[in-house]
Amino acid sequence: xxxxxxxxxxxxxxxxxxxxxxxxxxxxxxxxxxxxxxxxxxxxxxxxxxxxxxxxxxxxx
Amino acid sequence: xxxxxxxxxxxxxxxxxxxxxxxxxxxxxxxxxxxxxxxxxxxxxxxxxxxxxxxxxxxxxxxxxxxxxxxxxxxxxxxxxxxxxxxxxxxxxxxxxxxxxxxxxxxxxxxxxxxxxxxxxxxxxxxxxxxxxxxxxxxxx
Numbered sequence: 001x002x003x004x005x006x007x008x009x010x011x012x013x014x015x016x017x018x019x020x021x022x023x024x025x026x027x028x029x030x031x032x033x034x035x036x037x038x039x040x041x042x043x044x045x046x047x048x049x050x051x052x053x054x055x056x057x058x059x060x061x
Numbered sequence: 062x063x064x065x066x067x068x069x070x071x072x073x074x075x076x077x078x079x080x081x082x083x084x085x086x087x088x089x090x091x092x093x094x095x096x097x098x099x100x101x102x103x104x105x106x107x108x109x110x111x112x113x114x115x116x117x118x119x120x121x122x123x124x125x126x127x128x129x130x131x132x133x134x135x136x137x138x139x140x141x142x143x144x145x146x147x148x149x150x151x152x153x154x155x156x157x158x159x160x161x162x163x164x165x166x167x168x169x170x171x172x173x174x175x176x177x178x179x180x181x182x183x184x185x186x187x188x189x190x191x192x193x194x195x196x197x198x199x200x201x202x
Binding site for chain 1 (some may be wrong): 075078079080107110111113114116117121124186189190195
């Protein structure tokens with residue numbers, strides 16, 4: 001896997017961690033800002049980024 | 062020769078990227094129609110989300126810094142957390158199922174999931190993503 005692909009997957013997995021925390025009302029304001037920054041950097045809608053996180057986990061689980 | 066339509070191809074590609082939904086979240090929620098079952102259901106979702114977070118963290122750390130996984134103590138600490146959350150989720154599934162049996166409700170859903178740890182782990186991830194994709198759902202209390 002290329003390093004760019006690895007970096008992208010790392011960001012997607014970090015987004016996955018944070019959205020799971022957000023859905024449990026445990027994400028801090030800083031973590032919510034971090035989520036939004038990741039989403040904007042990857043230039044994806046919320047639906048698209050969630051599908052990509054699921055795809056990364058499906059491939060690796 | 063049967064050719065797949067473009068829609069069929071798109072559906073198959075999407076399905077290969079999603080966790081298989083064996084028991085729809087809303088079907089299970091609708092079966093939890095009293096205070097006790099609702100609380101048990103919400104606890105189960107809470108642990109499914111905790112498990113999803115731990116799996117994402119595990120995979121991220123393994124990709125981000127593989128060298129940290131060379132250290133046995135570090136690897137064990139991360140794995141212990143994930144293992145504990147996984148066990149707690151499995152316990153919550155079984156508590157909900159047993160309580161439904163006591164209340165005379167169908168528990169066919171429990172048989173559909175399977176009983177080994179990987180099956181229950183996949184169920185936790187599938188439930189989490191269904192929950193995460195629902196619009197306007199707040200967190201689990």
